[in-house]
Amino acid sequence: NAGVMQNPRHLVRRRGQEARLRCSPMKGHSHVYWYRQLPEEGLKFMVYLQKENIIDESGMPKERFSAEFPKEGPSILRIQQVVRGDSAAYFCASSPLESTGELFFGEGSRLTVL
Amino acid sequence: EDQVTQSPEALRLQEGESSSLNCSYTVSGLRGLFWYRQDPGKGPEFLFTLYSAGEEKEKERLKATLTKKESFLHITAPKPEDSATYLCAVQALRGTYKYIFGTGTRLKVLA
Numbered sequence: 065n066a067g068v069m070q071n072p073r074h075l076v077r078r079r080g081q082e083a084r085l086r087c088s089p090m091k092g093h094s095h096v097y098w099y100r101q102l103p104e105e106g107l108k109f110m111v112y113l114q115k116e117n118i119i120d121e122s123g124m125p126k127e128r129f130s131a132e133f134p135k136e137g138p139s140i141l142r143i144q145q146v147v148r149g150d151s152a153a154y155f156c157a158s159s160p161l162e163s164t165g166e167l168f169f170g171e172g173s174r175l176t177v178l
Numbered sequence: 179e180d181q182v183t184q185s186p187e188a189l190r191l192q193e194g195e196s197s198s199l200n201c202s203y204t205v206s207g208l209r210g211l212f213w214y215r216q217d218p219g220k221g222p223e224f225l226f227t228l229y230s231a232g233e234e235k236e237k238e239r240l241k242a243t244l245t246k247k248e249s250f251l252h253i254t255a256p257k258p259e260d261s262a263t264y265l266c267a268v269q270a271l272r273g274t275y276k277y278i279f280g281t282g283t284r285l286k287v288l289a
Contacts, residue, residue, distance in 0.1 A: 068221075097277065106184075106265060106281035107222070112274055120274035155221055166212065167277060169221030
């Protein structure tokens with residue numbers, strides 16, 4: 065059973081470009097969480113999605129950031145018009161139910177904005 | 179607002195020197211408290227879930243405990259391979275099922 069797959073693992077963008085980060089959850093998992101991590105800091109919650117629904121986006125910046133989890137295909141975190149402050153590691157996690165079970169994390173996508 | 183505070187930020191131990199990491203939390207009713215281990219450049223790896231005060235979980239040299247306000251991760255006779263960042267997270271009873279993480283404790287075990 066493959067784990068949570070994130071791609072790309074590393075992404076370099078210039079200021080003003082768009083970044084698209086993809087996350088394929090574990091098989092059978094219908095809940096996806098996106099977190100952002102700066103060097104030597106904890107994980108900051110961004111958004112929680114189910115298939116075709118955004119459940120909680122309270123951690124997402126109001127502008128430039130969006131997320132989706134379509135019926136078919138991976139979840140996508142999209143950052144428009146990137147700025148240097150967007151440079152960070154973005155982690156995706158999945159779970160099978162909206163329960164108190166553990167989260168299964170991917171290896172992260174590291175975004176560098178030049 | 180739900181919050182998680184971990185201490186110390188960083189900890190250096192000699193191999194075999196036992197210690198404890200602290201996770202203090204403020205949450206509007208606790209659904210669950212979670213401990214994760216994160217190695218450099220990797221995603222967090224699940225260790226334990228605790229649901230109610232008084233509960234304890236053990237795995238090899240690690241033991242997690244829970245009270246109504248905090249959790250401890252006890253490390254007994256650590257080895258260099260235990261070096262990692264240990265993250266604590268909580269999930270509240272009310273609201274959505276998001277997980278709130280602390281900033282972690284960076285543990286270094288010296289041979």
